[in-house]
Amino acid sequence: MSDEQPGTDEGFRVDPHVKVLDEAVVERAKARGLDALVYAPHFTRLPEIRREAERYSDDELSVFPARELFTGSWQHRRHVLAVGLDEPVPDFLTLDATMDELERQGAAVLVPHPEFLTVSLDAGEIERYRDRIDALEVYNPKHWPHHNERARSLAAEYDLPPFGSSYAHLRGTVGEAWTAFEERFETVQDLATALRAGAPRHVFHRSGVDHGLRRALEFAHLGYENSWEKIDRLFLQGTEATHPDHVAYQGRFDDVKVY
Template sequence: MTGSQQTRVDMHVKILNDEVVSRAKRRGIDVLVYAPHFTRLPEIRRTAANYTDDDLLVVPARELFTGDWNNRRHLLAVGLSEPVADFITFEAAMAECDRQGAAVVVPHPSFMNVSLTWPEIRAHAARIDAIETYNAKLFPHQNRRGQRIAADLDIPGVGSSYAHLPSTVGEAWTLFETDSDSEDALVEALKTAAPRRVQHRSGIGHRARSGLEFSHLLYENTWEKVDRLLLSGDEPTHPRNLVYEGRFDDVSVY
């Protein structure tokens, strides 16, 4: 740990393996929040537990895709106890987070067509626990926009690497002035607006790794991936997947 009353948390990574864990430890990260795309919560929990040890806590989370593919709004939910499907309505996703007592973080605010806009964040500010104010994948002007939104609405910020590539892990983090040494403690820190600082690395290497992460968007948003995710209705987090036993049929957008 970084100190008896501090916890350095990379608030959002997409990948988890031995290389990621090793890099996180070298970068002084105490906690990784692991939220891979289109993966059910039980699998995320199992993987997180397998990579947690005395030096690094991996907290399972879900980046929920709400709305349809062209107008999706992402929510990072930390502390879910039950699975929640993707591609359900925004209100349904928020209701599930409320019911389960999960902390709600807005990742990459006002970014492209995948994020909550400033007016949407304002409308739901009372139900939002934090806004991502530094994302290592984004350009400086995009991060400044998130910082302005958080300041305007008086919502605490968080920082993350948003790593889809191992080299980006630990490029940005949130330094909580508390011991967030468990999933419950991190959820509590988020929901109670615990004191924190958003920090990140700098220099040419940081900018280069950020550029590589941004270029990864080209892969993420291909129509081939859309087809694979949405056409069959049998993907892991599709709302009509049999594993959800019809819970989300009434709020599914597909």
């Protein structure tokens, strides 16, 4: 469910998808009453994400490592959020290969921003992978209202558990949306297990003028992030840490990579 009026006793409050992490982010998350963040930056290998997550975790706030994987080609990419990975997985594998690898590792598979622009799983792909998907995002501040409405209808149509996140690329967006669970999670594997099991949860987000401004700023941030010039310069030369050709993967994904 989605609730625009957060209560005082919501359970364990998780922002399941943020791209930024530093002291300011941690302070804001605590001020917003969050218990955990799921940190999944772009084009960053899992070991580095784990180190940063551990660095910023403390008794007040847990930071769990995750990966938002870019699958397919840049022009036809599909994003998949993986929680509870055991081993690193590169970007720009085929969607089938990515799903197979996540199933092999037993990771929780989340669909961020479904049918959003050209970067998301569409209804046909959600139906195709229905049995492998553990949750579908029904709210994030980058969405316009019709995107959130469409996401909620997809979750209902395919009977998928919901989640909501800030999807924060900007520090000020952290804590604008979250998912509250009935149980606490001490580790990322605890969270992944709960997601795979469809654990009870509620989705909340803030409202009002300030929330509207945060949403507009996040949407505006899409421009450079989704530019071909950026990805060509930073990634497709083959040296980026999450490129399938990187030495860390030892050629294991050569037969299923698209670049």
